[in-house]
Amino acid sequence: MPVAGAKPSSQRFDRIDALRGLAMVWMTVFHFCFDLQHFGYWAQDFRGDPFWTWQRTAIVSLFLFCAGLSQAVAFAQGLRWPRFWQRWRWVAGCAVLVSIGSYWMFPQSFIYFGVLHGLAVMLIIARLTAGWGRALWWLGALAIASKFIAAYAISASANLMFFNERYLNWLGWISQKPFTEDYVPVFPWLGVMWWGMACGQWLLRERLAWLQAPLPKLGKPLALLGRWSLSYYMLHQPVLMGLLLVFGWFVGRR
Template identity: 65%
Template sequence: MRPTPKVRLDRIDILRAIAMLWMTAFHFCFDLTYYGFTRQDFYDDPFWTWQRTCIVSLFLFTAGLSQAVAVEQGQDWSRFWRRWAQVAGGALLVSLGSWLMFPNTFIYFGILHGIAAMLVVVRLTAGWGGWLWPLGALAISMKWVAPLVIGALPSLAFLNQPGWNALGFISQLPVTEDYAPVLPWLGVMWWGLAAGRWLLRKRPQWLGAGDAPAVGPKRALVVLGRWSLSYYLLHQPVMIGLLTAWVWWRG
């Protein structure tokens, strides 16, 4: 049994919505620290760094699931590029907004930039079948392999520089507010793609149905998941605006 063409499956949207809500809570805590209401180390404390890893992983895994559904439903390249342009445009807006707030550490290759790059690779490799699982593992392993290789071959240290470090084959993290390079994160999206293609063949019901309930929490999550890009672009400006207003009011 295959899904009806061009139908969104609600459990993928729910997973995406969970990632969005988790990300919102994470960013709100970050904003509280930025404004001096709390003191947290978001760059080195494992409590926060592991949360970021889980949030990004959930985002990219669901992106892979979505691509599996799109391919299965026969999405053509013109439709793909329209959606890709929205993601890439959002990435540019994130860079601009972060440059205004953090000119020295602005986001030049964050999660939306990474998704835009990886979507193209994932779409081109969607037919690779079972190979996606070991290739995904190989991509993820580059997080640990790359520092060893660059340490042994110092001539490759140029890969740490902005531009080159979008690939993710690095030995030192850049100083930027968000960073989601192709490696190792492509591996997570590949796993999402592989899992989605397997589920569509063997357990399509696990991905849910195309019609969400008219009301209730599940409906709210589905709607949030379907408007995730808009929500992603707006949630931080709204929270920062409210906190700025609060600081001014307390003045």
């Protein structure tokens, strides 16, 4: 059943779009810094330095939380399965393109289950569980805790080491992080999306006026970016890397 208090319309909420747009801007800055390191312009440890690893966690968390907010709105507005699958195909298709492109760039550490792969799986689960209401808060906490429980269990029992293999590590119940350029498994990240859904349903039920409030002028570009987040996500890295390649060529010619 749709959430009580939400209007069954196709209305977009600019504040959710702006929050997603903020995540995209933060991601762009992060990726630009990574590209500077990749091309040898700036020596940084993106795999081990907490300054970078915690930023990555925060960016992915914000993005998936916004995805959960959007799923709450879609459910409240009565989005039907055919429309859901139409949108889902774009996410899944882009995930395949990311794997192909990353294999070309990083054959030893290509992305086989990154943010779009995880999102494609989690969107289906979120859709199926959207009617579970307040239980989503508890499920989200359990999903996040399961990562740490699994890591402890695997370390304590060699019989569970198979969870670290690629054919199962997309679940996220691992004790050893795989060598890949992007890794967003179902657990614990499904918990963040469930929390986003739970928060979205609460806002629609209790704070609808806050969602409908107009954005300040500075927030409107973020909202526009948030509406085109998938297209932007697919294009921003090729553009950034292309610009740095041109820069390197230009500097080398001088």
